[in-house]
Amino acid sequence: MLQATLHLHPDFHVARVDDRIFGGFVEHLGRCIYEGLYDPENTQSDANGFRSDVQKALRGLELSIVRYPGGNFASGYHWQDGVGPRADRPTRKELAWRSLEPNTFGTDEFIAYCKSMNWQPMICANLGTGTPEEAMNWVEYCNSPPGSIYADLRADHGHREPHKVQVWCLGNEMDGPWQMGHVPVLEYASRARQAAKMMKACDPQIETVVCGSSSPQMPTFPDWDLTVLKELGDLADYISLHRYVGNSGEDAEYLAVGKSIDEQIESIDACTKVAAARARSPRRTHLCFDEWNVWYRNRGQEHTDGRDRIAPPLLEEHYTFIDALVVASFLMSFIRHADSVKIANLAQLVNVIAPVVTNHATVFKQTIFDPFEMVSTRKGGIALQGIVDCTSYVSQLYGEVSYLDYASILDGEVLKLFALNRHLTQSMEVHLDCHGFQIQRVDSAELLYHNVLDDCNSFDEPNKVRSCATNDWSLKRGITFELPPHSFLAATCKIA
Numbered sequence: 001m002l003q004a005t006l007h008l009h010p011d012f013h014v015a016r017v018d019d020r021i022f023g024g025f026v027e028h029l030g031r032c033i034y035e036g037l038y039d040p041e042n043t044q045s046d047a048n049g050f051r052s053d054v055q056k057a058l059r060g061l062e063l064s065i066v067r068y069p070g071g072n073f074a075s076g077y078h079w080q081d082g083v084g085p086r087a088d089r090p091t092r093k094e095l096a097w098r099s100l101e102p103n104t105f106g107t108d109e110f111i112a113y114c115k116s117m118n119w120q121p122m123i124c125a126n127l128g129t130g131t132p133e134e135a136m137n138w139v140e141y142c143n144s145p146p147g148s149i150y151a152d153l154r155a156d157h158g159h160r161e162p163h164k165v166q167v168w169c170l171g172n173e174m175d176g177p178w179q180m181g182h183v184p185v186l187e188y189a190s191r192a193r194q195a196a197k198m199m200k201a202c203d204p205q206i207e208t209v210v211c212g213s214s215s216p217q218m219p220t221f222p223d224w225d226l227t228v229l230k231e232l233g234d235l236a237d238y239i240s241l242h243r244y245v246g247n248s249g250e251d252a253e254y255l256a257v258g259k260s261i262d263e264q265i266e267s268i269d270a271c272t273k274v275a276a277a278r279a280r281s282p283r284r285t286h287l288c289f290d291e292w293n294v295w296y297r298n299r300g301q302e303h304t305d306g307r308d309r310i311a312p313p314l315l316e317e318h319y320t321f322i323d324a325l326v327v328a329s330f331l332m333s334f335i336r337h338a339d340s341v342k343i344a345n346l347a348q349l350v351n352v353i354a355p356v357v358t359n360h361a362t363v364f365k366q367t368i369f370d371p372f373e374m375v376s377t378r379k380g381g382i383a384l385q386g387i388v389d390c391t392s393y394v395s396q397l398y399g400e401v402s403y404l405d406y407a408s409i410l411d412g413e414v415l416k417l418f419a420l421n422r423h424l425t426q427s428m429e430v431h432l433d434c435h436g437f438q439i440q441r442v443d444s445a446e447l448l449y450h451n452v453l454d455d456c457n458s459f460d461e462p463n464k465v466r467s468c469a470t471n472d473w474s475l476k477r478g479i480t481f482e483l484p485p486h487s488f489l490a491a492t493c494k495i496a
């Protein structure tokens with residue numbers, strides 16, 4: 001059995017863990033909005049057309065903030081198509097996913113959905129085919145009190161009180177040639193700067209997210225990021241990071257991917273520091289990891305081309321148990337980088353690369369649902385910097401990687417602990433060596449373990465891969481617990 005020790009001290013703070021790292025993302029893409037969130041014809045839906053069974057499932061994730069309406073979709077979207085009486089809203093050809101967009105769900109429906117779920121809304125403005133002025137008008141529609149044209153329009157639509165949308169993305173993946181309205185970096189920076197100025201002039205309370213490189217594999221990485229940070233200066237409250245990962249068939253390599261998520265965060269955080277140094281500014285732009293997940297199977301044309309249909313099934317990734325472990329690694333990396341990562345959005349929430357899947361009659365939770373729930377329900381507190389003492393292995397892609405992946409959060413007299421055993425065949429005995437505090441008891445703990453890495457949940461077998469409560473530990477100068485091979489544990493402990 002492998003032996004690992006995690007040394008923790010309550011004074012070794014990273015930073016408070018922002019609740020918004022437990023965010024989500026919904027896009028007008030495939031069956032995410034239509035047939036996912038919104039399905040007025042369905043008997044499961046409420047008076048708003050929102051599917052109650054989907055809402056019930058999503059509540060388990062305890063999401064804090066949700067990004068909308070895209071994604072690539074955002075770069076062709078004109079928000080005025082999606083407000084006002086439904087009969088007057090146009091059906092348009094949607095070019096990002098080559099589908100038909102009926103516009104029966106738009107800004108006001110999204111806000112109503114967020115309210116019903118207690119989510120903070122986050123909107124991605126169109127800086128592809130849209131203008132800075134259109135983005136500013138959207139801010140006015142959402143946030144201004146009645147008395148000017150777009151705020152009055154909102155009131156005419158039955159929403160006198162402003163929607164108070166605080167976080168606004170200045171476009172989506174604008175470094176990508178696939179993006180509608182993609183332009184070279186200086187042109188994007190100029191467009192984003194104008195938009196940010198006008199949007200903030202309309203509502204000085206808003207926070208902006210400037211587009212960073214759409215992945216570390218892009219040739220734009222990290223020069224694009226450095227340039228936009230330099231050009232936008234104080235107008236960029238956050239810079240976006242995106243990351244989709246996949247399994248090449250080498251499971252040990254796949255489980256090592258968390259190391260490269262750390263590196264991606266640290267590289268872009270370094271860019272923010274360089275930009276601040278250049279500007280002689282004490283101010284820091286934080287990171288908004290506003291798209292992340294496993295996505296590698298459903299990427300071909302048959303999965304991304306909607307062929308002019310409304311709500312075609314696109315990007316319907318079917319997640320395995322090992323994918324769930326990788327999702328846990330993303331979340332632990334965000335916690336370890338609590339000083340820089342302030343927002344993160346699981347992409348996406350329903351049907352499209354999602355933890356929840358619907359058919360006409362019911363829903364099931366994919367394997368990736370449980371790790372998100374295990375961590376998100378333990379939000380709140382300060383991330384601790386631990387020291388790991390454990391053997392490692394050499395990954396071809398990522399170099400030396402410890403078999404133990406971990407994160408911990410201190411919340412008053414409660415310690416929340418997360419641990420992943422990356423070893424594919426050996427169990428691991430993990431000893432938590434507590435300096436300056438003692439563990440009194442374990443209040444709850446769940447283990448995510450399954451013997452077959454490729455197993456999935458489905459409508460027929462919805463509970464094939466599930467986390468289980470566990471009480472397999474001993475308390476003795478700290479705590480010792482055993483992690484089976486390829487497993488993930490989350491625990492909540494009372495400390496003194």
Ligand code: AHR
Nearest residue numbers: 070071072073172173347
């Ligand atoms: O989430 C699916 C797509 O992935 C988004 O629309 C885009 O931003 C990213 O490339």
